Amino acid sequence: MLECCNDLFKYLFVYSYFVNSRLTAAGVLDPTLQKEMVLKMVESVECPICLEIAIPPLIQCSKGHFACSVCRPKLDKCGLCRSKFTKARNFAIENIVATMVAKCGYSGCPQVLKISQVREHKEKCGYR
Numbered sequence: 843m844l845e846c847c848n849d850l851f852k853y854l855f856v857y858s859y860f861v862n863s864r865l866t867a868a869g870v871l872d873p874t875l876q877k878e879m880v881l882k883m884v885e886s887v888e889c890p891i892c893l894e895i896a897i898p899p900l901i902q903c904s905k906g907h908f909a910c911s912v913c914r915p916k917l918d919k920c921g922l923c924r925s926k927f928t929k930a931r932n933f934a935i936e937n938i939v940a941t942m943v944a945k946c947g948y949s950g951c952p953q954v955l956k957i958s959q960v961r962e963h964k965e966k967c968g969y970r
């Protein structure tokens with residue numbers, strides 16, 4: 843496990859991290875590049891408002907920024923550029939989120955969940 847990613851991987855496992863790790867182990871992928879790629883990917887699925895992993899549906903503003911499904915109902919305009927929200931969803935980012943799993947964040951809870959299931963699980967988690 844990468845040192846820089848310890849915090850991140852406490853709650854988040856990224857499928858491509860494991861794919862990249864195998865390439866790194868095989869000497870095909872430079873470890874620095876691997877680190878860069880994984881962090882960039884995680885950054886791209888963060889909601890720019892709450893900085894949590896964005897839970898779909900991800901609605902876009904007219905300039906292409908998105909807000910997560912928790913933040914969007916609380917905003918009347920885009921939090922980054924103040925443009926109006928459209929009805930368009932960012933399916934590309936939603937698909938990346940669908941490849942990720944996370945722990946719920948309560949210590950001791952062993953369950954690993956799809957990102958879209960984390961919120962519902964947290965409400966009834968026996969470890970909270």
Ligand SMILES: [Zn+2]
Pocket residue numbers: 889890891892893894909910911912913914
């Ligand atoms: Zn958010």
Ligand SMILES: [Zn+2]
Pocket residue numbers: 903904905906907920921922923924925
């Ligand atoms: Zn915007």
Ligand SMILES: [Zn+2]
Pocket residue numbers: 946947948951952953963964967968969
């Ligand atoms: Zn839990």
